[in-house]
Structure formats: structure tokens, C-alpha cells
Amino acid sequence: MALTGLDIFKITPKTNCKDCGNPTCMAFAMKVAQGAIPLDKCPHISDEVRAKLDEATAPPMKTIKIGAGENEHTLGGETVLYRHDKTFVSKSLYAVAVSDGYSDEQNETAFADIAKIDYERIGERMRVDAIFVDYASDSAKFLDLVKRANDMDRALIISCSDADIAEKALEIAGAGKPVLSGANASNFEAMNALASKHGIVLGVTGADLNELHDTVEKLEKAGNKNLVLDVTMGNIKDTFAATVQVRRASIKDGDRTFGYPSIVNTARIAAGDRDMQSALASLFTVKYGSVIVMEGMRYADALPLYGLRQNIFTNPQKPMKVEPGIYALNGADENSVCALTVDFALTYFVVSGEIERSGVPVNLLITDAGGYSVLTAWAAGKLSASSIAKFFQEADIEGKIKNRTLIIPGKVAVLKGEIEDKLPGWKIIPSPPEAIQLVKYLRELDV
Numbered sequence: 001m002a003l004t005g006l007d008i009f010k011i012t013p014k015t016n017c018k019d020c021g022n023p024t025c026m027a028f029a030m031k032v033a034q035g036a037i038p039l040d041k042c043p044h045i046s047d048e049v050r051a052k053l054d055e056a057t058a059p060p061m062k063t064i065k066i067g068a069g070e071n072e073h074t075l076g077g078e079t080v081l082y083r084h085d086k087t088f089v090s091k092s093l094y095a096v097a098v099s100d101g102y103s104d105e106q107n108e109t110a111f112a113d114i115a116k117i118d119y120e121r122i123g124e125r126m127r128v129d130a131i132f133v134d135y136a137s138d139s140a141k142f143l144d145l146v147k148r149a150n151d152m153d154r155a156l157i158i159s160c161s162d163a164d165i166a167e168k169a170l171e172i173a174g175a176g177k178p179v180l181s182g183a184n185a186s187n188f189e190a191m192n193a194l195a196s197k198h199g200i201v202l203g204v205t206g207a208d209l210n211e212l213h214d215t216v217e218k219l220e221k222a223g224n225k226n227l228v229l230d231v232t233m234g235n236i237k238d239t240f241a242a243t244v245q246v247r248r249a250s251i252k253d254g255d256r257t258f259g260y261p262s263i264v265n266t267a268r269i270a271a272g273d274r275d276m277q278s279a280l281a282s283l284f285t286v287k288y289g290s291v292i293v294m295e296g297m298r299y300a301d302a303l304p305l306y307g308l309r310q311n312i313f314t315n316p317q318k319p320m321k322v323e324p325g326i327y328a329l330n331g332a333d334e335n336s337v338c339a340l341t342v343d344f345a346l347t348y349f350v351v352s353g354e355i356e357r358s359g360v361p362v363n364l365l366i367t368d369a370g371g372y373s374v375l376t377a378w379a380a381g382k383l384s385a386s387s388i389a390k391f392f393q394e395a396d397i398e399g400k401i402k403n404r405t406l407i408i409p410g411k412v413a414v415l416k417g418e419i420e421d422k423l424p425g426w427k428i429i430p431s432p433p434e435a436i437q438l439v440k441y442l443r444e445l446d447v
């Protein structure tokens with residue numbers, strides 16, 4: 001169970017020396033209990049006590065790394081059941097399944113579709129994170145698929161409960177640190193030896209949660225805590241129940257045996273039904289799939305799914321912001337027109353994208369508005385004629401830019417007069433209200 005602030009306070013030196021940057025040992029202890037600062041900020045706690053406390057204050061769910069190099073991903077490390085309680089930590093990964101049990105056509109389509117999804121949204125690259133290579137019965141075809149998947153520059157999950165065949169797959173793909181999934185009640189010793197030999201994460205399965213729990217206990221007893229839990233059961237209902245129960249057991253009940261990230265295989269519980277798999281991928285992004293496997297990923301599936309994931313896995317306590325300053329777009333220089341907006345990341349990426357699409361050189365001025373959108377910032381008093389004038393002064397806009405035309409967001413056209421008073425010599429023009437109108441507007445702008 002997580003320690004309370006009082007538990008932690010008891011082991012501090014209680015000298016209130018402030019070396020940790022806190023006024024008292026009690027204040028320090030409360031922050032450690034909330035996870036706001038690490039224990040090692042106090043230099044006066046002995047290594048022995050620290051080691052014991054590190055174990056006790058570690059997140060209830062382990063942080064597990066899969067893949068290597070640019071394809072390394074972090075799973076788990078979660079501390080809350082609900083995002084609004086604090087934040088979710090490690091985003092769900094989307095994996096596309098290929099299998100020797102599928103037709104060649106299905107596998108080819110899956111590989112081709114993986115390559116097609118690669119785009120950027122709000123500064124994040126969106127692509128299929130992992131390939132799930134599933135062994136059914138044809139070892140030659142399976143190993144050929146492992147080779148193909150290994151060449152695709154993605155993290156791999158090798159799903160195979162036959163240790164001999166899994167060993168051959170790892171000879172091909174072991175260097176990329178794949179997950180070896182398929183340890184169960186009857187093969188866990190051989191699979192554990194294989195995962196340990198290659199230094200990789202072992203995926204554990206079970207016929208039900210009791211069997212899964214027992215197998216994980218045995219693996220932990222054998223010294224392996226580098227695990228993920230495949231919580232896929234026989235159907236959608238049981239899989240959803242298992243996924244939620246495992247997460248609740250680790251976070252709420254402090255059951256560290258279930259304190260590992262999960263794999264949910266929608267390709268198994270909704271085989272052949274791609275629309276259902278898309279719907280399930282959304283469900284398990286919210287609750288609580290660490291790796292979500294699908295039979296394929298079409299571009300049209302990816303757009304809403306990655307948008308959902310990006311929303312769920314941002315910290316609700318921290319607005320998504322970009323740095324205030326001058327962003328010269330389309331080769332803008334000191335003679336180019338200026339356009340101003342707020343530092344809310346979504347606003348920045350939408351507005352900058354439309355300006356880039358227009359091809360017109362524009363100095364995009366991003367003002368500090370607390371990470372709020374235009375209307376919210378205006379209503380909260382964080383976007384006003386005074387705040388804009390202050391930004392102009394601090395960023396030395398007039399020293400850096402000779403052009404004296406400033407386009408302001410159409411939604412705050414009401415500020416035009418006040419801004420003209422604060423920035424004498426500037427021509428202030430409200431833009432159209434929607435960013436999508438900017439392309440035509442800028443191309444036709446005569447300044």
C-alpha cells in the first residue's frame with residue numbers, strides 16, 4: 001500500500017534544515033506522499049532507509065520498457081484509476097496483428113496499412129506503435145512474418161506459447177527487445193528462461209484471472225518482474241471485466257502481483273469484425289489497455305483513435321502550451337505581416353497549419369495566455385490589450401519586425417480599439433472567426 005505523509009515524516013531526520021527546498025520535514029513528507037517530489041531530494045536520509053522507502057513509495061503498477069532505440073516505449077507506472085484524480089502516465093500503444101493463421105492477403109494488407117499511417121498532430125508523431133506477430137501452427141510462415149515485421153521499424157510483440165519456436169523467432173528479432181507473449185501455467189519456466197536469456201519483457205496469459213495471478217506469482221518468485229499481463233479472455237465482456245479488475249486490484253487494493261501493464265487483444269475477441277475492433281480500441285484506450293492489438297489499422301480508424309489517446313494521455317493539471325515568441329512561417333522576415341494568437345497548443349497547431357497551407361509569409365506571434373484557448377483566455381483576463389502590449393514589449397516585437405500590420409483573432413475583434421490605443425502606429429485587423437478561413441483570407445489580404 002502507498003505510504004502516507006505521516007509514514008514518510010517518521011523516517012525523516014526532523015531537523016527542518018530546508019536542504020530539500022521545503023520549509024519543514026513534514027512539508028517534504030507530504031509532497032513525497034503525493035508523488036510531487038522524489039525521496040532523494042532529502043540528502044540526510046540513509047541509503048538503507050531510502051531503499052526500503054523506494055520500494056514502498058513506488059507506483060503500484062510497475063513501469064516496463066519494451067522495444068529498443070527509437071522504437072522503445074514505456075508502459076505502466078500508473079497511479080490512479082481515473083484521469084481526473086491526477087493523470088494517466090503511459091499512453092496506450094496500438095499494435096497490428098499478423099499471423100500464420102491469417103491469409104497471405106490479410107497479412108499483406110496489414111503490413112501495407114501500417115506503412116500508410118504516419119502523420120503529426122499537436123507535435124506528436126502518430127503511427128502504429130507495434131506489430132503483434134501471432135503463432136498459430138505454421139512455424140515457417142510464422143518465422144517469415146517475424147522477419148518481415150522486424151524490418152518494419154516498429155516494436156514487436158511475439159505471441160507464441162511454444163518455447164522452441166519462440167526461441168527461433170528471438171534469434172531473428174531479439175535485438176529489438178520485443179515482448180515475448182505466451183507464458184502460461186504450463187510453460188512459464190521455459191518461457192521465463194527464454195525471456196531472461198534475451199533480456200526482454202515476458203507476456204503472461206491465463207485461462208482466468210486466478211490462473212493468471214498464480215502464474216505471475218510463480219514468475220516473481222523465480223525473480224522475474226519484467227512482465228506484462230495479457231488480460232484477453234474468451235469474449236468481450238469477460239475481457240473488459242478482467243482488464244478493469246486487474247487495474248483496480250493493483251491501484252486500489254495494492255495487489256502488486258497484478259501491478260503490471262496489460263495487453264488486450266481485440267483481434268481475438270472480435271475476430272473478423274474490424275469496426276467492432278475499432279470501437280473496442282477506443283474503449284480500452286480509456287479503460288485500461290496498455291497495448292491494444294487489432295487485426296489492422298486503416299487511416300480512417302487511426303484519426304479518431306489517436307486523437308482520443310492524445311486527449312486521454314495529457315496531464316489535465318497542465319494546459320498543453322507552446323512557447324510564447326515569434327514563429328516565422330513560410331519564410332517570413334521583418335517585413336512580413338504579423339498574426340497573433342494564444343499559446344494553447346491546439347490553437348497554435350491549427351492556426352500555424354492553416355497559415356502554412358496558405359503559403360503567405362507570416363510572423364505568427366504567440367502570446368502567453370496561460371495555455372487557454374482564445375475565448376477562454378479573453379474571458380479569464382489572460383488575453384487583453386494590456387497583455388498583448390506587455391508581450392510586445394517583453395519580446396521586443398517592434399525592434400525585430402518592421403511591418404506594422406497585426407492580425408488578431410476574429411473571436412476577440414472587440415479588442416481592436418483598445419489594442420490600437422496600446423500599440424500606436426500599428427494597423428490592427430481582426431481575422432475571420434475560424435482558422436479554416438485563414439488560407440483564402442491571407443491570400444487575398446492586401447497590406
Ligand code: SF4
Nearest residue numbers: 016017018020025042
Ligand atoms: S532536507 Fe531532509 S532533513 Fe532537511 S528539511 Fe528536508 S526533509 Fe527535513
